[in-house]
Amino acid sequence: MTMFTIASKELKLLFVSSLVWVFLAVMQLVLAWVFLGRLNTFLEIQPQLAQLANPPGITEVIVAPVFSIASIVLLAVTPVLSMRLFAEERRNHTLVMLISAPVSIPAIVLGKFLALMIFFCLMPLLIVMLSISLLTGGMLDFGLLGSNVIGLILLASCFASLGLYISSLTSYPAIAALGSLGVLLCLWVMDIVTIESESAVRHFSLFRHFENFNIGLIDTFSLAFLLLFAITFLVLTIYHLDGERLNG
Amino acid sequence: MTPNNTYPVIEADGLKRCFGRHVVVHEVNLKLGCGDVLGFLGPNGAGKSTTMRMLTGNLAPDSGSVRICGVDLLKNPLEAKRYIGYLPEIPPLYKELTVDEYLQFAARLHGLANTSVQIALDEVKQQCELSDVGKRLIGILSKGYQQRVAIAQAIIHRPQLIIMDEPTVGLDPNQIQKVRALIRELGKTHAIILSSHILSEVESVCNRVQIMHQGRLVLDDNLDNLKQRNMNLENIFTQLTAENAPAWEWAQ
Numbered sequence: 432m433t434m435f436t437i438a439s440k441e442l443k444l445l446f447v448s449s450l451v452w453v454f455l456a457v458m459q460l461v462l463a464w465v466f467l468g469r470l471n472t473f474l475e476i477q478p479q480l481a482q483l484a485n486p487p488g489i490t491e492v493i494v495a496p497v498f499s500i501a502s503i504v505l506l507a508v509t510p511v512l513s514m515r516l517f518a519e520e521r522r523n524h525t526l527v528m529l530i531s532a533p534v535s536i537p538a539i540v541l542g543k544f545l546a547l548m549i550f551f552c553l554m555p556l557l558i559v560m561l562s563i564s565l566l567t568g569g570m571l572d573f574g575l576l577g578s579n580v581i582g583l584i585l586l587a588s589c590f591a592s593l594g595l596y597i598s599s600l601t602s603y604p605a606i607a608a609l610g611s612l613g614v615l616l617c618l619w620v621m622d623i624v625t626i627e628s629e630s631a632v633r634h635f636s637l638f639r640h641f642e643n644f645n646i647g648l649i650d651t652f653s654l655a656f657l658l659l660f661a662i663t664f665l666v667l668t669i670y671h672l673d674g675e676r677l678n679g
Numbered sequence: 680m681t682p683n684n685t686y687p688v689i690e691a692d693g694l695k696r697c698f699g700r701h702v703v704v705h706e707v708n709l710k711l712g713c714g715d716v717l718g719f720l721g722p723n724g725a726g727k728s729t730t731m732r733m734l735t736g737n738l739a740p741d742s743g744s745v746r747i748c749g750v751d752l753l754k755n756p757l758e759a760k761r762y763i764g765y766l767p768e769i770p771p772l773y774k775e776l777t778v779d780e781y782l783q784f785a786a787r788l789h790g791l792a793n794t795s796v797q798i799a800l801d802e803v804k805q806q807c808e809l810s811d812v813g814k815r816l817i818g819i820l821s822k823g824y825q826q827r828v829a830i831a832q833a834i835i836h837r838p839q840l841i842i843m844d845e846p847t848v849g850l851d852p853n854q855i856q857k858v859r860a861l862i863r864e865l866g867k868t869h870a871i872i873l874s875s876h877i878l879s880e881v882e883s884v885c886n887r888v889q890i891m892h893q894g895r896l897v898l899d900d901n902l903d904n905l906k907q908r909n910m911n912l913e914n915i916f917t918q919l920t921a922e923n924a925p926a927w928e929w930a931q
Contacts, residue, residue: 436787440773447775528771528832531735532788533760677739 437542490572513594514608551587582644592664686749688870694743718881721891764838770829774818789836
């Protein structure tokens, strides 16, 4: 109950700032551009594709790459959106109000996480709306579309929980943003570094797991990894905030 | 929210808190009933804020217990915190929200049902004279209004215990009079802990006074008692807190 109160407050604060509207507009521009570019390519290579025995459909050629780009965009914007969640509360001394209220710390953390996730769900929603326009001229592979949506939401939940945790460590939003960006970039680079080798490190790359969803493969290991990653950082955030009460 | 009248509104026993090896609060006891307004005094660095953070559940004490209306704050924080309204030294305001939005959030945060939020909001705006500014953004209000919004968020859920950390800082003389009148009014039906550096303020609104020095309580008395013995609060304060200032303070 109080979790939703906190979530609705976060969303209110998010949508009164111009930041998210600019973000949504820019994102839609970039995604639509990529989308149209892919559509153009598809129309050009369509005659060749028709000669193949098992040609890739429009979902595979157009929609999946858009999701792939969206995951990179998500990496860049999560730090900006997550930085204020705790760091700014602390800097404006409003965290005291939340902690003095009859609200448990898990409810505070989950409320903030929920608000960020509701916002992040707009991203796959925008892409789905773009994709639906393709129905006018062809058939969509809804299975592939669905696995991409699930993958992007899971990836977003990992980014959000990581950003939330880093934001809870400091009272400077800028430091929180840079910290999350740094860690997210490391997780990305880890993917690039380990493409060739077969070391265990590659399993830690979030993008590698997202790629499975991107090609329409709902792998239990990837699903479990992304979920556990998000849960781990939520639990760490709760422990950190509770530790502050105990240790001052 | 029905307070149990057989218990004192707040009862703190042997509160102790250290930061590292430095003991900040040592053996603080506190007991307030309904209708008590306690003036909580002490020089800067005496441990007042730390004590208040412990009483509101923002900081866990190393030892000792706090019970609010008979409910243990450490064992059952969610229930105990329902009875507390807290106004921190720096008002906890979301400057991007309007006064109405902010106070509605405060009410819901304290578990008020949707039906009673509107009634509570109207009442508290009347009480804190905020009726004209409900639709304005908090960020553009003057300091006096902001302070009143902060007071309003502390009392909107009608807590039994109100804890205020320097509630009149930054207000003009007229507003100070109004806030003091409000505190006196609230004091009839609530228990209030008020920290302040203005001794005349404590004399005008409180009926009890506690003075802290170097983490210990050095005075706990009724103001009437002090008056009967013809003792001036200012003299007492100077006597009790001026001597043997802690060595680390000199070192700085």
